[in-house]
Every structure is written in structure tokens, then in C-alpha cells.
Amino acid sequence: MNKGINLALIFLVIFLLITGQPLMADEGQDELFVLDDIVVTASKYSEKLSDTTVSMDILTQEDIQEKNAQNVAELLRDLSGIYISDYGGVAGQKLISIRGSENNQVLVLIDGQVINSSQNGQIDLSQLPVEQIERIEVLKGPASALYGANALGGVVNIITKGGSRKPITEFKVRYGSFETQQTAFSHRGNTGRVGYNITAVKKDSDGDRENSSLEQMVFFSRFDIEMDQYNDIIISFQYNDSDKGVPGPQTSPSPNAEQDDQDTNINLKWRQNKEAYDTNLLIYHNKHEQVYDNPDEWGYTEASKHNTARTGIEFNRTDYFKLHNLTYGIEFKRNKIDSNENGQHDNLNQALFVQDKWQVIEPLEISIGTRFDDHEVFGSEFSPRFGAVYSINDDLNVFVSAAKAYRTPTFNDLYWPADAYTEGNPDLEPETALAYETGIRYFKQDMKLELNYFTRDVEDLINWAAGTDYIFRPYNVDEARTKGTELMFSKRYNMGVTVGFNYTYLDSRDKETDDRLAPIHNANLDLSYKKGDISSSLICRSVKDRPDELDDYTVVDVKLAKVFFFDEGESELYFKVNNLLNNKDYEVREGYPMPERNYTLGLSTKF
Structure with missing residues (x-):
């Protein structure tokens, strides 16, 4: 970044500081925490967070706006129990792990639809912009009882924005280090019975390493059609x-490798909401085309x-009785691949699921559910779950849960192209897990406190190893045990100051070798100030005792923002510094250096 830009940024900071007089000095105007957020991911119907029998994190629209994140990975990386495997830079992959899980053991949904790759089971969160997102719900722990395969580690449910009663137009521009530029436009409104959201995002960056540039274009549209007072499409x-x-690791760089991804998705949902029951029907089709070209690769042809491609249909219904809620449904999902390396394959999965949650006595609710999956390649799987929540008073409750979950092998696991050194293994079995969790939650007006303890045992883990013929294939050979503790605390003080802190202790090991599989200590501190039209934040992330003798690291990010109001809307000008202490040596993923100190200047206008 040249001197002129540095000076401009310095002047911006000074300007914000000297002009940052709050528009409202009345402390009573400060918003308090929402005591009982409404979630849908835990049970597939709307319920209070305090009524759930599992640990969950929620990012509301206010949280998303305050973070000024460029992608979903940046939104999630500071949550408790979450670890983002970051391959560095704007274009580097960013894969999610929950409580020490593998990246392909976390199910990621958009509006209830699975978006994990059927080829490798993962999802690159750096490819998901935030402009069309209304909220994100993160369920930590196995959830196969409702969601089936690949929810072994947890579920991330991304919920998009619908239309708005009043027309809202928003325009965003960002400029930052490494010639990174992003422009976003969205317009939301309503034409009587049809609400709509049209969003477009364009991002370009030269990247912080050689051959790490990015060009991305995203278009999203959503239409909410009100059929009558009970039915929506x-x-x-x-x-x-x-x-x-794709620069590759520093030990074996790929200076000429490129990757092109094109993803097309259509999602159709019918929703019926009545006093006695809710009904949902989801139909979707996703097509993903990927071309990876590395002319320097050995044996390149x-x-x-x-x-x-993935096509799915899911029907679910919840009946509301006086003392219990019964949820049940069916799902059909077909995955296909047509690859010049993996070949042509497809498979079909059919499932039935049911869950009943009832109030045994006034302060105690119990939930029991199970799901039966019939996969035409891997056969059948039962995934039961039990949970209970006991309310000590209006602000304090405790919960326990036990669940079984599984993950099916991917197309890469089964059909990796055979050569003299590697090949896939079509005889693989699903990975299975048994998990337990207990926790205590306290919500009191301006404070949230939660403490959880969890364990997870996974069997038949898929690992690539050399056979007797010295060819590497994936086998169901590993077992892993994970146990840990999470502490989450947030409190809003007078004068607009909010303190957020979370800490995760994680002991995740290979049961045979006793090798550690994930960092032991992961802590995040978030200090923020908001008063009237000015806000600031400081976020500190610290990771200690990493496996494979990787170095510990601590990273600090800061942000300063100011809002300007005008007749028909408002604008926000913000300035972010990532890696403020200029930690030049840290790597999240071995061999992939993270960017040194870098800057982002952004402006958003809403009217």
C-alpha cells in the first residue's frame, strides 16, 4: 500500500475521532440484549433458545452488520467451539470445524438446503458473501437425528433475507490491501403480496501471495409470495x-495453478403456518462446475x-399439542458427479425422521427423536437423539443431550482416480459417532453466560493409508475421542461498552496413537463501544497448544465506524485493521502464511 493511501487512512481515523460526537446521549436509548432469541435449527420449528436441548450460537442481523465481514468465514471464526482452517488471503479456502470435528463432518445449510460438496464433503466459506444473509444459527454437536449424514460435528444454518415492507436500497464499496475491491448492491421491497430481494456482489483482489488473485461475481434473488394468511411460497x-x-503450500508452490468454480442453485419452499401445525415442503437443485488447472503438476495431461449436482425434496410438519410438539418428515436426495477423474456416479438417499418434545412437568422438557436413512450405496442408518432442559427460573436453565450421528464417504473417498500411488476405495463404510453434552445457561437483561461440557467418540474414521501393495487408499481405520469445555460470556455496560469473551478447551485425540488432532486452547475477546453515530471494536483471537508442533498465535483486529444520517437514509464509513500487531509468522494451516497487517476502508449507504 503506497504512502498516499496510508496518509488518507490516517486522516480518516483522525476525522472520525474528532467528529464522533454521539447523536444521542441518553443512556436509556442503548438497546439491551435479546433475552430469548428464536431459533429453528434445533428442532426444525421456531422455539426459544432457552428451550433448546443443545448448545447453539446465533448471529443476528445486527451482529452481521457490526462485523462488516467479507464472507461467512469471517462471521463465524470468533464463535466458541469454531475453528476455521484458513489457507490464507482473500482467495484461500476457509473450512469450518466444530469442537474438533473434521471439515467434512459439519453440515452447512442455506435456507435448510445442504450446500456441502458431494465430491469432498466440504464447503469453502470464503465463497459465501454476507450481503444476502439475515441470520446464522450454529448448532454445536451431532444432529443426524434431524439432518442425516454429515451432521456429525454440527450444523450451520444460513438464513437469507426476504423482502421488506418498505423499499430498501443498499450500496456498499470496500477497498483494501492487495488491491482488494468489493462492490455490492441490494434492493428489497414489496409489491403487495410479493416480497423480493435482489442482491449482486463483485469482488476482485490481487492477493497477498504470488498467484493468489481472485475474481468473483455473485447474484442472488428471492421472492416471498403470500398466497393467503396461512400459505407462502x-x-x-x-x-x-x-x-x-491456487498458490499451494510454501514447501511445494503451484505458481501457475488456477481454479474456476461456477455454482447455480434454485430453491423452492412452500410454507403453511397455522395455530395447530406448521408444514414445509422444500424442493431444490444445485449444480456445481469446477475446473482445476495446474500445468506444472507431475504427469499433467x-x-x-x-x-x-444435487436434487432434493423434503417434507416436514410440526403438530402443536398442549404439552408436546411432534415433528416428522421425509427426505429424498440424489447426488451426481461427472468428472474426468472420478468418473460418472450417482446415489440416492431416502429418509424418515420424527421428534417429540413434551413438557413432563412445568420446568422440565424432554425431547426424543430419531431418523432412519436408507442409502443405496451404504445401506441403512438409525440416528437417535435424546435431550432435556430444566428451567431453574426465568433466567437460568440446564440441559443435557445424547446423540448418535454418522458421515458417509464422499465421491473422492470412493472413486479417486487410480494410478501407481493412489486410488479410491468403494468398500468404505460410514463414520459413526456417539456424543454427550451438558450445559448451564444464564440470560439476564444485559448479560449472557453459558458453560458447556461435551464428549464425542468417533469410530470408522476414514484415513488414507498405504496397503500391502504400497498404494494409498482411504480405509475405516481410525478412532477419535474428543472432550472439552466451553465458556461464553457477554455483558453490556453503561456508556455503550460491550465485552464478549469465549474460551474452548479441547482434548481431541486419535485413540490408537494418542496424537492430538486439534488445538487445546482457543480464546476470543471482543471489546466494543457504540454510542449514537460512532462505534469501535477490538477483537483478539488466541490459539495455543496446536497439534504437529505448529506455532501458537495471537491476532488482534480493530475497527472504527461512523454513521451519517440524511433525509431518506443513512451511510456508514468504517476503517478496519486486520492483524494489527503485524504477526508475520503465523499460519492457521501449515504451509499457508496468513497476510501481514492489512487494511480495509468501506462505505455503505442505505436508503
């Missing part, structure tokens, strides 16, 4: 086109081309 369409360089 929601239709959404998204297209995501991304071209990026042509680019790798992978076309995957």
Missing part, C-alpha cells in the same frame, strides 16, 4: 462465479473437470 436463485489462483 418462497423462491430463490443464486449464481456464483469465482476464478482464483489436462485440467481436472468436475461437475456435481
